[in-house]
Amino acid sequence: MRRARTWLPGLLLVAPSIVAIGVFVYGMLGWNFRLAMTDKHDEVSEGKFVGLDNFAGIWDLPRWHLSVNHAIMFTVVFVLGALVLGWFLAFLMEKGIRGEGTFRAIYLFPMAISFVATGIVWRWLMNSGMGERAVGLNRLFDAIGLPQWQWFRDPDWGMAAMALPAIWQMSGYVMALFLAGFRGVPEELREAARVDGCGEWGVYRHVVLPLLRPVTLSALIILGHISLKVFDLIVAVSGKQIITDVPAVFMWVAVFDSHDPAKGATIASYIVLSVAIFVIPYLVWSVRKERRS
Amino acid sequence: MTAVAARGRVSTGARLVILVAFVVVFLIPVYVLLVTSFKPLTEADPGQAWNLPGTWTTEAWRVAWEKLAPGLWNSVLLAVPGSLLSCALGSMNGYVLSKWRFPGADVLFTLFLFGMFIPYQGVMIPLVQLLVGLNELTGLQGVFYGGIPGLVLAHVVYGIPICTLIFRNYYVTIPDELIEASRVDGAGMLRTYWSVVLPVSAPAIAVVVIWQFTSLWNDFLFAVFLTGPQSWPATVMLNNIAGAQATPYSQQMAAAILSSIPTMLIYVLLGRFFMRGLMAGALKG
Numbered sequence: 001m002r003r004a005r006t007w008l009p010g011l012l013l014v015a016p017s018i019v020a021i022g023v024f025v026y027g028m029l030g031w032n033f034r035l036a037m038t039d040k041h042d043e044v045s046e047g048k049f050v051g052l053d054n055f056a057g058i059w060d061l062p063r064w065h066l067s068v069n070h071a072i073m074f075t076v077v078f079v080l081g082a083l084v085l086g087w088f089l090a091f092l093m094e095k096g097i098r099g100e101g102t103f104r105a106i107y108l109f110p111m112a113i114s115f116v117a118t119g120i121v122w123r124w125l126m127n128s129g130m131g132e133r134a135v136g137l138n139r140l141f142d143a144i145g146l147p148q149w150q151w152f153r154d155p156d157w158g159m160a161a162m163a164l165p166a167i168w169q170m171s172g173y174v175m176a177l178f179l180a181g182f183r184g185v186p187e188e189l190r191e192a193a194r195v196d197g198c199g200e201w202g203v204y205r206h207v208v209l210p211l212l213r214p215v216t217l218s219a220l221i222i223l224g225h226i227s228l229k230v231f232d233l234i235v236a237v238s239g240k241q242i243i244t245d246v247p248a249v250f251m252w253v254a255v256f257d258s259h260d261p262a263k264g265a266t267i268a269s270y271i272v273l274s275v276a277i278f279v280i281p282y283l284v285w286s287v288r289k290e291r292r293s
Numbered sequence: 294m295t296a297v298a299a300r301g302r303v304s305t306g307a308r309l310v311i312l313v314a315f316v317v318v319f320l321i322p323v324y325v326l327l328v329t330s331f332k333p334l335t336e337a338d339p340g341q342a343w344n345l346p347g348t349w350t351t352e353a354w355r356v357a358w359e360k361l362a363p364g365l366w367n368s369v370l371l372a373v374p375g376s377l378l379s380c381a382l383g384s385m386n387g388y389v390l391s392k393w394r395f396p397g398a399d400v401l402f403t404l405f406l407f408g409m410f411i412p413y414q415g416v417m418i419p420l421v422q423l424l425v426g427l428n429e430l431t432g433l434q435g436v437f438y439g440g441i442p443g444l445v446l447a448h449v450v451y452g453i454p455i456c457t458l459i460f461r462n463y464y465v466t467i468p469d470e471l472i473e474a475s476r477v478d479g480a481g482m483l484r485t486y487w488s489v490v491l492p493v494s495a496p497a498i499a500v501v502v503i504w505q506f507t508s509l510w511n512d513f514l515f516a517v518f519l520t521g522p523q524s525w526p527a528t529v530m531l532n533n534i535a536g537a538q539a540t541p542y543s544q545q546m547a548a549a550i551l552s553s554i555p556t557m558l559i560y561v562l563l564g565r566f567f568m569r570g571l572m573a574g575a576l577k578g
Contacts, residue, residue: 010395108560176571177572252517283407
């Protein structure tokens with residue numbers, strides 16, 4: 001145990017950040033939860049404590065069901081799509097290929113663009129006009145004999161289309177993660193497996209894939225938490241339309257259009273919970289792992 | 294030529310073909326942005342959607358610039374001080390959490406990290422109330438809530454976790470002996486920071502500044518909740534311009550490109566550091 005004189009200055013230097021994180025992250029999360037447990041459904045009332053009523057009551061709203069279903073479909077398509085595409089691109093480049101730097105730069109550049117700018121181009125690309133009025137992908141598909149689609153206006157599969165721009169934007173990132181993972185596999189391990197009689201697929205399945213698990217997990221966490229709070233992209237592509245409603249947009253509407261703080265806070269709490277449920281175990285796990293090594 | 298070598302070459306060829314095909318797909322939106330932005334209004338009909346402009350014109354760019362310029366300027370006022378402040382805080386925190394640790398530093402670090410993943414929706418309503426309160430308290434209308442200073446404050450605070458993480462993971466690689474030697478020489482914490490740690494921090498500073506600049510520049514959520522028309526950054530203005538029914542596609546696309554130029558420039562010129570920031574986001578040292 002070192003004496004306080006040695007560590008106290010450090011603590012003092014970090015103190016402003018500790019206070020800031022304490023107030024702005026944990027304090028405000030708590031404040032938000034408390035607000036969600038009141039009946040402050042307009043901006044002037046005091047707000048009485050009502051327990052978990054809002055959390056239960058929101059399930060009576062058809063719009064809430066719709067937005068949750070949308071978020072689930074978006075998350076599944078986006079996370080799987082970006083993961084598979086990113087992995088595939090990394091897999092193709094893993095052993096080195098001419099022009100690798102250029103490929104990487106092109107796959108990654110969408111990361112540097114805002115979701116709003118992305119949304120504007122993709123709204124054009126995914127325009128649902130058909131026949132003579134078709135622009136964007138429908139016009140292109142028509143020209144090459146593919147069917148035309150409703151895209152994000154499709155009542156059943158709209159959110160799957162909405163995931164396309166997000167995949168476009170994030171799969172390069174997943175590729176970079178996987179490429180670093182592939183390159184981290186020691187050549188000796190692969191060689192040893194080959195000596196033991198493994199074919200290239202055997203080496204891949206028994207040596208490389210298990211070593212890629214931590215990278216896959218990181219990618220899942222990052223994509224998952226982006227997905228559950230998706231907001232900018234939806235607003236830029238379709239605004240506040242019910243047909244593409246997600247919890248984050250619903251919350252925005254609850255706060256600014258319905259002027260219902262308690263409802264907004266309830267939705268926000270659900271978004272936080274949905275992320276916390278898998279991020280907290282992940283953080284605890286990775287900090288422990290780091291300490292062990 | 295042996296059969297194995299031949300097969301290897303074929304599969305390399307196939308891999309190249311697939312990779313190039315994906316490059317084409319990835320660049321489709323870029324083609325659309327550029328081509329549409331240079332079209333005159335007379336070529337706006339759907340039949341010519343994918344054609345190159347018959348006559349190239351910068352008219353749409355001129356109008357988009359006029360509409361977007363105030364937002365771009367607000368974004369500069371937001372992203373430059375915001376990223377520098379984040380960098381300063383992150384550097385000090387990272388230094389302490391890696392080299393001048395106090396009891397409980399690990400737990401604290403984990404608590405910080407959670408701040409990196411929280412959906413900001415979860416703090417937005419209280420944040421608005423707090424900033425409104427600060428406006429009333431200080432009598433400065435439109436500064437904290439509805440102004441750029443409030444937005445900078447929010448970004449700096451919520452940027453602490455990622456900036457601390459990047460600096461901490463970088464400073465861990467500085468040998469402890471260097472810090473010890475400095476200590477033995479009688480240098481205190483700040484002096485050691487100033488003379489030993491800061492001079493070798495350039496790569497981490499670059500990573501953090503680029504990362505924060507990009508996130509601040511591209512942010513939409515905080516801006517929508519916390520700013521008013523006078524202080525709207527480029528993303529919000531862009532969304533408003535593009536959301537208006539009357540705005541022709543050419544202007545929407547030109548505005549989208551204009552708003553992306555600063556971050557694209559950073560990506561092209563400093564891609565290496567950009568990548569490292571991304572990797573740090575994956576919690577990898």
